[in-house]
Amino acid sequence: MTSLELARWxxxxxxxxxxxxxxxxxxxxxxxxWFQTKWYRSGDEKWLRATRFxxxxxxxSFAMGVATGIVQEFQFGMNWSDYSRFVxxxxxxxxxxxxxxxxxxxxTFLGLWIFGWxxxxxxxxxxxxxxxxxxxxxxxxxxxxxNSWMQHPVGYKMVDGKAQLTSIWAVLTNNTAxxxxxxxxxxxxxxxxxxxxxxxxxxxxxxxxxxxxxxxxKVVLPALAASAVLTIGVxxxxxxxxxxxxxxxxxxxxxxxxxxxxxxxxxxxTGDMKSNPEGLNRNIQVPNLLSFIMTGKPMSEVxxxxxxxxxxQEKYGPGEYAPIVAVAYWSWRVMIGCGxxxxxxxxxxxxxxxxxxxxxxxxxxxxxxYAAALPFVASSAxxxxxxxxxxxxxxxxxxxxxxxxxxxVPDYEVWISLIGFTLLYGVLAVIAGRIFxxxxxxxxxxxxxxxxxxxxxGMAY
Amino acid sequence: xxxxxxxxxxxxxxxxxxxxGYFILEGFDFGVGILMKTLGRNQAEKRAILHSIGPLxxxxxxxxxxxxxxxxxxxxxxxxxxxxGFYLALFAILVAxxxxxxxxxxxxxxxxxxxxxxxxxxxxxxxxxPALLWGVAWANIIGGTPIDADAEYVGxxxxxxxxxxxxxxxASLAIFFAHGALFLELKTEGEIRERARAVAVxxxxxxxxxxxxxxxxxxxxxxxxxxxxxxxxxxxxxxxLAACLYAGTKPARAFAGTAIAIAFYFVTxxxxxxxxxxxxSLSSANDMTLNFxxxxxxxxxxxxxxxxxxxxxxLLYQGWTxxxxxxxxxxxxxxxxxxxxxxxxxxQKEARGDAGPEPxxxx
Numbered sequence: 137m138t139s140l141e142l143a144r145w146x147x148x149x150x151x152x153x154x155x156x157x158x159x160x161x162x163x164x165x166x167x168x169x170w171f172q173t174k175w176y177r178s179g180d181e182k183w184l185r186a187t188r189f190x191x192x193x194x195x196x197s198f199a200m201g202v203a204t205g206i207v208q209e210f211q212f213g214m215n216w217s218d219y220s221r222f223v224x225x226x227x228x229x230x231x232x233x234x235x236x237x238x239x240x241x242x243x244t245f246l247g248l249w250i251f252g253w254x255x256x257x258x259x260x261x262x263x264x265x266x267x268x269x270x271x272x273x274x275x276x277x278x279x280x281x282x283n284s285w286m287q288h289p290v291g292y293k294m295v296d297g298k299a300q301l302t303s304i305w306a307v308l309t310n311n312t313a314x315x316x317x318x319x320x321x322x323x324x325x326x327x328x329x330x331x332x333x334x335x336x337x338x339x340x341x342x343x344x345x346x347x348x349x350x351x352x353x354k355v356v357l358p359a360l361a362a363s364a365v366l367t368i369g370v371x372x373x374x375x376x377x378x379x380x381x382x383x384x385x386x387x388x389x390x391x392x393x394x395x396x397x398x399x400x401x402x403x404x405x406t407g408d409m410k411s412n413p414e415g416l417n418r419n420i421q422v423p424n425l426l427s428f429i430m431t432g433k434p435m436s437e438v439x440x441x442x443x444x445x446x447x448x449q450e451k452y453g454p455g456e457y458a459p460i461v462a463v464a465y466w467s468w469r470v471m472i473g474c475g476x477x478x479x480x481x482x483x484x485x486x487x488x489x490x491x492x493x494x495x496x497x498x499x500x501x502x503x504x505x506y507a508a509a510l511p512f513v514a515s516s517a518x519x520x521x522x523x524x525x526x527x528x529x530x531x532x533x534x535x536x537x538x539x540x541x542x543x544x545v546p547d548y549e550v551w552i553s554l555i556g557f558t559l560l561y562g563v564l565a566v567i568a569g570r571i572f573x574x575x576x577x578x579x580x581x582x583x584x585x586x587x588x589x590x591x592x593x594g595m596a597y
Numbered sequence: 598x599x600x601x602x603x604x605x606x607x608x609x610x611x612x613x614x615x616x617x618g619y620f621i622l623e624g625f626d627f628g629v630g631i632l633m634k635t636l637g638r639n640q641a642e643k644r645a646i647l648h649s650i651g652p653l654x655x656x657x658x659x660x661x662x663x664x665x666x667x668x669x670x671x672x673x674x675x676x677x678x679x680x681x682g683f684y685l686a687l688f689a690i691l692v693a694x695x696x697x698x699x700x701x702x703x704x705x706x707x708x709x710x711x712x713x714x715x716x717x718x719x720x721x722x723x724x725x726x727p728a729l730l731w732g733v734a735w736a737n738i739i740g741g742t743p744i745d746a747d748a749e750y751v752g753x754x755x756x757x758x759x760x761x762x763x764x765x766x767x768a769s770l771a772i773f774f775a776h777g778a779l780f781l782e783l784k785t786e787g788e789i790r791e792r793a794r795a796v797a798v799x800x801x802x803x804x805x806x807x808x809x810x811x812x813x814x815x816x817x818x819x820x821x822x823x824x825x826x827x828x829x830x831x832x833x834x835x836x837x838l839a840a841c842l843y844a845g846t847k848p849a850r851a852f853a854g855t856a857i858a859i860a861f862y863f864v865t866x867x868x869x870x871x872x873x874x875x876x877x878s879l880s881s882a883n884d885m886t887l888n889f890x891x892x893x894x895x896x897x898x899x900x901x902x903x904x905x906x907x908x909x910x911x912l913l914y915q916g917w918t919x920x921x922x923x924x925x926x927x928x929x930x931x932x933x934x935x936x937x938x939x940x941x942x943x944x945q946k947e948a949r950g951d952a953g954p955e956p957x958x959x960x
Contacts, residue, residue, distance in 0.1 A: 199702035202655060203695040209665050210687055213680025217749075220680075224673020225892045229900060232670040235663035236907040243659050244918050247652035251922060295893075304899045542681040544749040553688045560692060564699060571706050 157201035163328015164194035189580035219540030238275035284313035327511035329360035334508025361482030385525035388464035399438035401425035412458035474514035608671035619660035628777010630724030634717035675874035682750025697723025732769025741876035786927035805837035833861035
């Protein structure tokens with residue numbers, strides 16, 4: 137492998153791994169805060185037990201997210217030093233803001249929440265978990281603003297071959313960032329909601345703690361249905377925006393090679409497995425549907441990979457400007473497929489719950505256990521699509537990925553860190569997974585077991 | 598004289614403050630992490646030790662994340678050269694921090710002595726490695742590393758290890774260790790406190806001597822003696838001396854002593870570095886100045902506004918946390934308490950019949 141490939145593999149592995157825990161934490165923190173609010177308002181014991189149970193799962197996820205998060209910040213400088221020099225004037229600002237505005241709040245108030253049971257007043261304690269939830273959401277905004285600048289650079293000028301910030305407002309209100317933020321947060325709520333639904337389903341099938349899990353389900357299902365439908369809806373407009381900003385990514389996503397009027401939506405296609413096969417061997421399409429989805433007009437034009445490639449070669453010089461089409465095509469479809477299944481699941485669940493038939497619908501509950509894996513598949517596929525679909529650029533139109541990598545870090549050092557991180561992450565996944573499933577499987581602590589005398593210990597170490 | 602703007606100096610100072618804050622705060626939880634295994638003789642004591650930093654360590658670590666982010670934002674060239682140059686050292690620090698962080702969370706999650714013992718090792722090593730390597734890293738930053746005319750580090754990992762930098766590493770390890778022992782003396786009661794006191798009394802002079810050696814060596818390396826660094830080094834040593842004197846009797850004063858000493862110990866290094874961000878051992882022409890390393894004026898203005906608004910608020914609520922969790926902890930607080938998972942394990946064992954005879958469970 138070349139230095140570039142090594143650095144890319146490491147970034148891909150560490151980032152996807154980190155992003156298992158990010159949406160789960162954002163989602164679970166939000167629902168934990170919701171359950172605690174219900175307890176605060178009603179005083180009903182079942183909501184307290186739900187808060188503590190889901191809160192504990194959130195903490196396992198949170199710990200993993202924090203542990204892997206520092207790597208994220210450090211590796212821009214470690215593996216991508218030329219990228220860091222190129223974008224530092226712009227990219228560093230949202231990162232620093234994320235730390236100052238979100239991470240400090242998150243870590244401090246989470247500590248207060250965990251160790252503050254019984255020590256803080258109920259109201260202040262409730263505010264602590266909401267502070268945690270809102271700051272996790274805020275941190276997503278800043279990091280997505282940074283990422284969106286790589287997708288669609290705004291508010292800058294080029295000075296001495298480097299990007300220089302001219303408007304922080306433009307960077308923070310980049311339309312790419314606003315869409316990505318809505319899409320990601322909705323998907324995070326969907327993830328948290330689906331995990332809660334899946335675990336609740338497992339317990340409901342066993343008639344275990346039906347008060348806690350039945351109530352959790354009732355809260356989560358409508359939120360799940362709504363967030364799934366909205367994630368898809370925002371995702372659609374995100375796609376339309378991407379067609380404008382990165383037409384190559386979307387052409388690859390739909391495997392459109394030649395610019396066509398009235399393009400069909402490809403359902404299943406095969407082609408040669410190389411970075412740009414320049415055409416397809418097999419393609420099953422619904423006629424005109426792609427044009428219709430993207431513009432609302434069945435006969436509108438969709439730009440193709442080959443035409444864009446020629447256009448970019450003229451504009452940016454010789455080279456290959458298409459991403460690996462097969463990766464873009466399938467990651468896009470996997471993401472959307474999982475999203476649609478989740479929306480269906482949420483809507484059916486909500487309907488069953490309104491009919492009061494939820495706890496007897498064995499088949500639905502069994503499905504729910506497995507459906508809990510879907511959001512993770514979807515968000516991984518989504519990030520693979522977003523990042524690999526932008527290639528060969530690291531900053532679209534400005535800097536190619538190959539020019540971003542650290543020139544001075546020897547390959548053996550990257551091998552050491554790549555193998556080291558992968559092994560460590562693998563081991564931690566097994567350990568954290570076991571703890572998570574054991575907690576999840578055991579259900580909430582029996583009343584009194586969580587210890588009302590010294591309640592802070594129930595949550596802590 | 599190098600050219601630099603006021604805002605560049607402001608950001609150099611702010612980044613110094615962030616690093617200093619990080620070392621004062623995470624310094625004591627490094628020390629506590631190293632001490633947890635040996636100082637706690639049973640599970641309840643270890644839990645008490647862990648709880649002394651439980652609500653605080655995560656917030657402490659954010660100081661590092663913000664220091665990193667601020668360096669990226671204000672001095673991208675510094676961030677790029679430093680982080681790519683010190684690659685393997687930072688990798689080791691990252692692995693250590695990850696193991697330590699999950700160790701805190703997972704230690705009590707299974708009722709097994711072997712499980713806990715493994716995580717105690719993880720926490721101890723995960724605390725000791727960064728405590729050592731941060732000292733090595735800073736000694737390299739101020740001492741100079743092979744940096745070429747393109748601001749690229751051209752050495753390897755072993756070029757970072759020299760007598761001077763290892764001295765810096767040992768000093769920081771000893772300082773954080775003693776600082777942690779004082780913290781435990783301050784935050785615990787009973788036997789743990791007595792043991793922490795004994796450790797603090799013994800380790801504090803060692804830390805002071807190593808710190809003095811490193812500071813003197815640093816001053817001796819200067820081309821012409823910088824009077825300001827002499828003054829800050831003296832203040833640092835006064836802090837360490839006070840900590841030595843009070844370690845056995847007045848832990849609050851001693852802890853304040855190490856906190857001030859750590860601040861001035863690193864401030865001395867920052868002043869020594871100023872007005873550069875990285876020193877080249879190849880040629881002084883390759884030294885990276887503030888002006889060379891810095892972001893544009895506009896970005897610095899934006900970040901100054903953001904930091905000016907947020908830093909006071911952060912200090913306020915972090916201070917409040919320390920107030921909320923101010924009381925002392927002892928093993929008695931934890932002796933009879935088990936986490937829900939311990940109870941689950943106990944019940945599972947009971948169900949499998951492999952638990953010892955439970956008193957009163959026979960009939």
